[in-house]
Amino acid sequence: MGDKININLQGGDLNFLKDYSIANGNEASTQESGLQTQKKTASPEKSWFAWRVTSLITVLATIVIPLLIYYFPRSPEEPKFIIVNSILRSDATLVIKANNKKAFQKKKLDIIFDGHPFPKAGIPNEANNNDRHHWDFSIKRYKHTDAMLKNGKHFIQVGFPGKKRSQKFVIYFINEKSLIAEVPKFIIMNSILRSDTKIVIKANNKKANQKKKLDIIFDGHSFPEAGIPYKKNDNGMYQWRFTLIKHTIVDSLIKDGEHKLKVSFPGEKFSDEFKILFVNDQPVVGAEIIKKDSSTNILRGKATTKTQIPENEVKVDIIYYHEDSSEELINVPVKKIEYQDTGLMYFEFETQLKNFPEISQEDSRYSEIFFAFKVSDKAGNEYYYEESYGQYVTGGTKRFGALKIDFRVDKKYNDVSQSISSAFYIKPRKPFKQSLNKITPIRLKVTSRIVNMKRVRRLDWDSNIPKPKLLAFVYRDGNKIGTSASNSYTDTEVLKNKPVKYYVEIQDELGLKYKSNTEVYAKNKIENLNISKKCYLRDTPSTLLEKNVKEIIKQNNFYAKKYNDNGSFENDFIDNKDMTITDQSTSLMWQKSGSARYMKYTNAIKYVKELNNSEFAGYNDWRIPTLDELLSLMEKQKKKLHISVLFSSKQRWCWTSDRLNYDMNRWIVGFNYGKVAYDSQEQGSFVRAVRCIQ
Structure with missing residues (x-):
């Protein structure tokens, strides 16, 4: 039905202007003069019709409608849940409670946590006081990511297996301490040092405090288990030592300047890079001893370092002996001077030396070392000067070290910024007596x-x-x-x-x-x-048939047990002491060893790429050798292998870059049997990389 009602309020009088539009066509009207009700008397036919309609409605209400409800039921009720403890620690148990009868089922719940599924991870617990089930869920019991444990907002959905999930619930993790899986952390104790000094690595958290050897990566070169644990410090944390010069290395690893170091326990992720600075030059020192009076001398001077490091410092120590042969150690105050315009710096020092004994020339101590002076930098480099008693008491001003006390350092060294604390201990008297x-x-x-x-x-x-x-x-x-x-x-x-x-x-x-x-x-x-006489070999990969291989062997007189049993190729090897060997007869530089394991040819390509990325031995043009090049290493006389003893004996079968007849086979050389063969690229062989030194 559609009714239209207009209401006017004028001067406090209520005037109803009604216009009813009745669906059955009946009309009623009310005039402003008053209310008039017009009654109509119903006819007998209309009363009987109304009774029949009323009876029909009663039957529909009592019989038909219940049948419709029975055969056409309303939508089933969905299980509903609530979160009991939405603010909690990430290692606490999350409690989920049933919120309607449909959820009152003793089944496990599927959990969706931050989009990650955990099937049947909600474990039903005893019914609560309201006779409704609740479930427990702990993220720590299952495989998870660190992000799932972090402080802040997270989202969770629940549901019975195979059923519709609930709406998203919001929960908050608040942790007093981070519960994210801890990773080993390390610190470098002496990041500025000489290249022949032990690098000291210290555990910086409990996860790193393990008595295991450390794998080291230094400037891209790998040193497995080279970090040796040697003691715990006062805080009970382990320390490790690593020394480059105990290993076979290239000279570029020990040059002055900045280097990069990474550490890890074997098989674990490496740490972030640490910066190591090698400084091998002794401090530049200019000093003088001025005799003030009969019992007092003044020592003053200046010092600097060739490698200019803003945080660097020098330490000045003096030792001299009293009449009773007791030692007196003096730590001389040092003042740092820095030029703001250039960044260059130097150090000034001055002290008074008093109360030294009187020793006659007839006394044997007159010619013994009486005075020692040492200047050391943070890397451990030292300038050392010593005098006998006779030299020390000589009158006048004595200068030593740099010819001039006023000096500066070339700005080209001003390229490094590192610092580390370093202790210096004056050695006993004996070392001072030694003369070069x-x-x-x-x-x-x-x-x-x-x-x-x-x-x-x-x-x-x-x-x-x-x-x-x-x-x-x-x-x-x-x-x-x-x-x-x-x-x-x-x-x-x-x-x-x-x-x-x-x-x-x-x-x-x-x-x-x-x-x-x-x-x-x-x-x-x-x-x-x-x-030396040169023999230049093919360095471009090619496709070779067996007859081509025979020609290569015969032309160069290579040894191969099947094709040229009397062959002999003359090499001129030089061990470069950097894990490489140079053959001057072919102008080729070889890896002394090679890959540590057999690998497919595709992985061999990746292996050589890694050598170039890390600039193995200082070069980035390594490649897989051709058959000609690899055969030049074959020797008739077998020791461990048919190859010079300068090379590692681990690489028995090695890949070449030459293909066999456009298929998936590659030529390989077997140094264990003195053979040449071919094999599928999907099989495994070692890699011994090569480069041309022209």
Whole structure:
């Protein structure tokens, strides 16, 4: 039915203006003069009809409608749930309660937590006081991500298995301490040091406090289990030591400057990169001793470091002896001076020396070491000076160290910013008595040659000195050109026809330096050089049939048990002491070992790519060798393998880059049997990478 009612309120009088539109057509009207009701008397026919209609409605209400409800029921009730404890710790148990009779079922619940499914993870518990079930769910019992445990808002849905899920509930995790799985954390105790010094790594949380060896990655080079646990500190945390010079390394790993270090327990994720700074130059010192009066001397001077580090410091220590031979150690105050415009810095120091004894010239102590002076930087480099009593009491001003007290350092060294605390301990009296002049100097030999038409010099020296460190500094014409961790060094930057002088300096554990016997004079004229005969081999991958392989072997007189049992190829190997070997007869540089395991050819390609990405041995042009190149290593006489003993014996079968007849097979070389064969790329062989040194 549709009724239209208009209401007007005027001056407090209520005027009804009604216009009813009745569906059956009956009308009623009311005039403003008053209410008039017009009654109509119903006829007998209409009364009988109304009775019949009323009876029909009664039958429908009592019989038909219940039948309709029975056969056409309303929508079934869905299970409903509520969260009892929506604010909790992430390691607490979440409680879910039934909120209608449909949910009153003793079944496990499926859980959706932050979009991650946990089937049947809601465990039914005893009925509560309202006779309604509740379920327990703990995220910590199941495999989860760290994000699921973090503080803040999370979303959860529940439902019986195979049934519709509930609406999303919001819960909040609030943790006093993070419950995210802890990962081992480490810190470096001495990030500024000499390259022959032990790097000290310390556990920085409980997860890292394990007595296990550490895997080390240093400048991309891997050193498995090279971090050795050696003690716990005062806080009960483990420390590890790692020393580069105990391993076979390339010289680039120990050069001055910044390096990168990562550590981990074996098989675990590596830490973030730590920055390590190697500084191998001793401080530059200029000092003077001024005699003030008969009992007082003044020591003053300046010091700086060639590698300018803003956080760096130097420490000045003095020791001298009293008449009763007791020692007096003086830590001299040091003032740091920095130029704001250039960033260059140096250090000033000054102190008074008093109350030294009077010793006559007849006394044996007159010529013994009486005064020792040492300046050390944070890397552990030291400048050392000592005097006997007779030298010390000589009148006048004495200067030592740099020729001038006022000096500056070239700005080109101002490129590093690191710092570390370092302790220095004055050694007992005995080390001060040692004189470098009484030590037999090391012997140096220089050999010149041409490799691939590039002039180089190889320096060799002995190390027969007391307690040597395996770190040597090489000088050309008085300038340091490199650092070596072995007894040899190759100078590849020699100028044509220019004579030069070399010497080598080694520092022992006491800080004393040993210089080579003389500055070896070396010319670089072609007529004085040893020029090796070259044999250049194919370096481009190709497709080879068996007849092509036979031709290659015959042409180069390679040894192969099946095709040329009397073959012999002459090599000229040099062990570069950096995990590589150079064959001067072919101008090829080889990996000394190779891959640690068999691998498919596709993985061999990835292996070589990783070598280039990490610049193995300082180069990024490594590749899989051709058959010609790999056969050049084959030797007839077998020791462990048919290959020189300079190479690792682990790589028995090795891949080549040559294919067989456009199929999935590649040529391989077997050094265990002296054979040449081919195999599917899906099978496994080792990789020994190669590069050309031209």
